[in-house]
Amino acid sequence: MGPLKPCGDVRAVRSVLQPAGLLPENPEGVAVTNTPAEVEYVDAVVVGSGFGAAVSAFRLAAAGESVVVLERGRPYPPGGFARSPAEMGRNFWDPSGGLYGLFDAWTFRGLEGIVSSGLGGGSLIYANVLLRKDEDWFVHRSPVPGGGYEDWPFSRADLDPHYENAERMLGAVRYPYADTPKTQAMEQSAAAVGLSIQRPPLAVSFGPTRYAQAEPNVAVTEPEYGNLHARGRSTCTLCGECDIGCNIGAKNTLDHTYLSAAKHHGADLRTLHEVRGFRPLDGGGYEVRFVVHDPDDTAAGASSRLLVRSIRCRRLVLGAGTFGSSYLLLRNRASLPGISPLLGTRFSGNGDLLTLLMDAHTDAGAVLPVRGDRGPVITTAIRVPDAVDGGAGRGYYIEDAGYPGFLNWLLETAQLPEVFSRTGSVAWQLLMNRLFHGQRSNISRDLASALGDGHLSASSLPLLGMGRDVPDGVMTLSEGRLEIDWTLATSRAYFDRMRSTMEQVAAAMHARFQDNPLWWAKRVITVHPLGGAPAGPRIEQGVCDQYGEVFGYPGLYVLDGAAMPGPVGANPSLTIAAFSDRASEHMLEQSRPAFVNRADAAQAPGPAPVSVPAPAPAPLLSVRVPGGTSLSFTERMRGPAAVGVTDPRRGALVGRTRGHSIMFELTITAPDIDAFGRDPLHTGVATGYVVCDVLGGRLDVERGWFNLFVHPAGSAGRRMLYRLWLRDPGGSALTLVGYKEVTNRAGFTPWKDTTTLFTHVLDGHMPPPDPLTDRAGQAAFLTPEDGVRAAGILRISPAAFARQLTTFQATGAHAGSALLDFARLFAGEVAGVYLSTRKTRDTD
Numbered sequence: 130m131g132p133l134k135p136c137g138d139v140r141a142v143r144s145v146l147q148p149a150g151l152l153p154e155n156p157e158g159v160a161v162t163n164t165p166a167e168v169e170y171v172d173a174v175v176v177g178s179g180f181g182a183a184v185s186a187f188r189l190a191a192a193g194e195s196v197v198v199l200e201r202g203r204p205y206p207p208g209g210f211a212r213s214p215a216e217m218g219r220n221f222w223d224p225s226g227g228l229y230g231l232f233d234a235w236t237f238r239g240l241e242g243i244v245s246s247g248l249g250g251g252s253l254i255y256a257n258v259l260l261r262k263d264e265d266w267f268v269h270r271s272p273v274p275g276g277g278y279e280d281w282p283f284s285r286a287d288l289d290p291h292y293e294n295a296e297r298m299l300g301a302v303r304y305p306y307a308d309t310p311k312t313q314a315m316e317q318s319a320a321a322v323g324l325s326i327q328r329p330p331l332a333v334s335f336g337p338t339r340y341a342q343a344e345p346n347v348a349v350t351e352p353e354y355g356n357l358h359a360r361g362r363s364t365c366t367l368c369g370e371c372d373i374g375c376n377i378g379a380k381n382t383l384d385h386t387y388l389s390a391a392k393h394h395g396a397d398l399r400t401l402h403e404v405r406g407f408r409p410l411d412g413g414g415y416e417v418r419f420v421v422h423d424p425d426d427t428a429a430g431a432s433s434r435l436l437v438r439s440i441r442c443r444r445l446v447l448g449a450g451t452f453g454s455s456y457l458l459l460r461n462r463a464s465l466p467g468i469s470p471l472l473g474t475r476f477s478g479n480g481d482l483l484t485l486l487m488d489a490h491t492d493a494g495a496v497l498p499v500r501g502d503r504g505p506v507i508t509t510a511i512r513v514p515d516a517v518d519g520g521a522g523r524g525y526y527i528e529d530a531g532y533p534g535f536l537n538w539l540l541e542t543a544q545l546p547e548v549f550s551r552t553g554s555v556a557w558q559l560l561m562n563r564l565f566h567g568q569r570s571n572i573s574r575d576l577a578s579a580l581g582d583g584h585l586s587a588s589s590l591p592l593l594g595m596g597r598d599v600p601d602g603v604m605t606l607s608e609g610r611l612e613i614d615w616t617l618a619t620s621r622a623y624f625d626r627m628r629s630t631m632e633q634v635a636a637a638m639h640a641r642f643q644d645n646p647l648w649w650a651k652r653v654i655t656v657h658p659l660g661g662a663p664a665g666p667r668i669e670q671g672v673c674d675q676y677g678e679v680f681g682y683p684g685l686y687v688l689d690g691a692a693m694p695g696p697v698g699a700n701p702s703l704t705i706a707a708f709s710d711r712a713s714e715h716m717l718e719q720s721r722p723a724f725v726n727r728a729d730a731a732q733a734p735g736p737a738p739v740s741v742p743a744p745a746p747a748p749l750l751s752v753r754v755p756g757g758t759s760l761s762f763t764e765r766m767r768g769p770a771a772v773g774v775t776d777p778r779r780g781a782l783v784g785r786t787r788g789h790s791i792m793f794e795l796t797i798t799a800p801d802i803d804a805f806g807r808d809p810l811h812t813g814v815a816t817g818y819v820v821c822d823v824l825g826g827r828l829d830v831e832r833g834w835f836n837l838f839v840h841p842a843g844s845a846g847r848r849m850l851y852r853l854w855l856r857d858p859g860g861s862a863l864t865l866v867g868y869k870e871v872t873n874r875a876g877f878t879p880w881k882d883t884t885t886l887f888t889h890v891l892d893g894h895m896p897p898p899d900p901l902t903d904r905a906g907q908a909a910f911l912t913p914e915d916g917v918r919a920a921g922i923l924r925i926s927p928a929a930f931a932r933q934l935t936t937f938q939a940t941g942a943h944a945g946s947a948l949l950d951f952a953r954l955f956a957g958e959v960a961g962v963y964l965s966t967r968k969t970r971d972t973d
């Protein structure tokens with residue numbers, strides 16, 4: 130038997146399996162391969178449509194590149210944002226739960242995060258502030274607890290021309306109204322305590338054109354590139370609804386600006402298209418795998434049944450946001466073996482802290498109507514300098530955070546004791562009238578008092594702080610789900626300073642300062658997540674370079690918040706947009722990357738391309754044989770394992786230190802228990818899944834083989850063999866091979882031997898040994914050397930084994946005796962090993 134080679138031709142494997150009687154149910158459907166004519170090729174695929182993605186889509190399309198934007202969320206034309214309680218209740222993004230809405234809320238250890246899902250990304254729900262990152266806050270070699278440095282590989286001067294481009298496209302202007310109560314209150318309070326305050330540029334249409342006189346609710350003049358929604362927009366009415374989507378189109382969101390311009394230049398914007406994976410192609414370019422959601426299908430689990438489609442491109446731009454792009458990179462790690470080990474690091478919540486000022490008063494003691502519900506969400510920004518630019522500690526901004534008028538009702542009713550006493554008096558009056566036929570039928574006065582005078586909502590104002598917290602959060606997968614290890618502790622001094630400044634502002638307004646309740650649980654909520662695929666000068670210091678190109682993967686770019694190597698400090702969208710503008714310009718200056726299998730790339734475009742289903746996984750082997758009695762059981766094993774290690778024992782040691790593991794849950798079936806008993810290799814079929822977080826989380830078993838006991842030649846020992854063909858979401862093939870060594874070398878150790886699996890994960894799909902030429906299964910004993918991705922040792926715990934015993938099932942004519950036959954076979958083989966006087970050969 131020659132060395133094991135990855136198998137590219139599934140038909141070859143079929144011929145190997147045929148003699149064993151394990152045929153697929155649909156032999157013609159084993160492998161579906163896209164022919165070159167079917168595959169859709171474009172110059173660039175852009176994932177997401179937020180700040181980084183939209184800017185890049187526009188720049189590339191305007192330069193004549195063919196661009197496809199894949200955005201998971203829906204389009205939101207003016208008037209399309211939810212407002213009713215029923216609509217709001219479903220306005221979240223979780224397709225697995227049948228939700229296809231705007232808000233994507235995450236919870237992690239130590240923090241919560243809110244991002245958006247929709248054409249235009251975070252711009253749909255953001256507060257429009259477009260501040261440039263402070264020049265000195267592009268720090269260098271600033272130590273990060275846990276190792277390494279915050280080190281920005283580009284400077285303010287590098288970004289300045291691109292800041293200007295983005296400000297122009299987004300129509301940034303300063304808040305023009307002089308009589309807005311919260312703006313006045315912020316400006317007066319800041320002056321009273323000597324803080325520097327400004328009106329930051331806002332991406333809002335206050336007048337029909339950028340510098341026109343402000344006037345509420347008049348038509349906005351569309352730019353020459355038109356508007357993809359083809360609906361009229363109106364100027365800002367100061368309703369405070371920026372963060373739940375502007376229904377009159379006054380916000381200059383990315384759909385109204387960059388994405389409309391990109392479309393005008395030919396970009397193909399596809400909504401409800403969610404990218405699941407991608408992989409580099411031999412010879413250049415990337416294949417991107419995605420699903421298309423049907424928002425009318427609200428059944429739980431609908432999204433897991435969607436057909437996976439694919440598209441190929443020269444350049445792949447990840448702009449799925451900090452959570453989205455980091456998750457995609459972590460999830461497709463098996464397709465990206467050379468990616469920097471810094472993947473997942475430098476996470477920061479941009480120092481976000483939300484607090485509340487309640488019950489503001491004038492110096493004379495009258496209620497100060499700060500009216501948080503009036504004006505766009507943010508109108509002012511207090512800046513507190515950093516140690517690097519003349520301050521002490523880490524610098525930050527504090528901004529007024531308005532809210533929609535209707536939330537005043539919530540604020541009023543949130544004062545529960547007061548509300549109970551007010552509504553209680555109404556209830557009491559109603560009861561008295563009912564019991565004693567009271568003379569007062571008009572209860573207007575009571576109702577009015579129940580509603581209160583509204584002074585609380587009128588005199589309260591949320592504050593949003595943000596700044597240079599410590600970017601020491603680490604994003605990983607945990608059982609396949611995104612996890613962030615972040616703690617408030619390392620940024621405590623920063624947060625304490627910011628809170629004391631907020632208290633000063635509160636004092637200047639004679640208001641009560643109130644933390645949001647999360648603070649007391651040592652948690653924060655961030656709307657500005659950053660990092661995970663940090664830019665750096667070289668692969669030891671970052672995942673991508675200063676232009677967002679991933680080290681080791683030419684043509685793969687991260688152009689969104691994930692690429693920020695630390696907190697931006699100010700609101701980050703403009704910096705993300707400028708970073709993407711600069712990177713896209715640089716991309717266009719380079720020669721176009723090669724395109725795999727694309728001899729006709731330079732030819733004139735033919736008919737409109739269509740996306741095609743990704744190559745279908747090989748169907749599982751049939752687990753039924755006509756007339757036979759089948760037996761199955763489910764086995765769950767787990768154990769430490771490490772990537773980059775070839776020996777399972779060493780993999781287990783390293784994996785234990787790093788906290789890395791492999792787990793699988795397999796249903797093992799003997800399709801015909803009689804044939805299974807007669808077969809010297811006792812071959813069964815394995816179905817199920819593997820979870821290995823450092824290889825991208827859950828990997829479904831496309832095809833699996835199991836051999837109960839195989840005799841190594843010249844030995845009294847036995848091996849139980851496992852071989853699982855896996856595929857990561859990007860389409861890269863892997864094989865898990867494992868064996869349990871049943872031997873009497875160390876005495877009577879059947880429990881240990883039959884529950885310990887020495888495991889390798891290999892590149893490619895490795896075929897099982899040919900049962901005709903390798904009747905003793907010798908090939909399975911070859912220890913792989915090439916293409917080993919990971920190794921470790923998996924075990925079954927006694928509890929899992931007890932559960933496994935309950936999963937045995939037999940179906941067919943002789944179901945009653947099948948279990949007994951299996952038990953006899955198992956016990957006989959085990960007895961053969963341990964009762965043998967011959968010592969087991971040392972096969973390791």
Ligand SMILES: Cc1cc2nc3c(=O)[nH]c(=O)nc-3n(C[C@H](O)[C@H](O)[C@H](O)COP(=O)(O)OP(=O)(O)OC[C@H]3O[C@@H](n4cnc5c(N)ncnc54)[C@H](O)[C@@H]3O)c2cc1C
Pocket residue numbers: 176177178179180181182199200201202243244245246247248249250251252254255256257258259260372402403404405448449450451453454457507656657658688689690691700701702703705
């Ligand atoms: C309430 C609120 C107020 C804010 N106010 C401001 C502000 O005033 N100023 C400011 O600068 N910032 C503000 N922000 C933050 C700002 O929205 C983000 O910093 C910014 O949007 C990040 O841009 P991005 O390019 O990284 O990604 P995003 O804008 O988050 O875009 C990512 C896009 O990718 C899509 N996506 C994700 N995964 C996939 C996938 N697998 N396949 C396809 N598509 C995918 C998402 O649906 C989304 O559309 C605010 C945020 C919130 C929540």
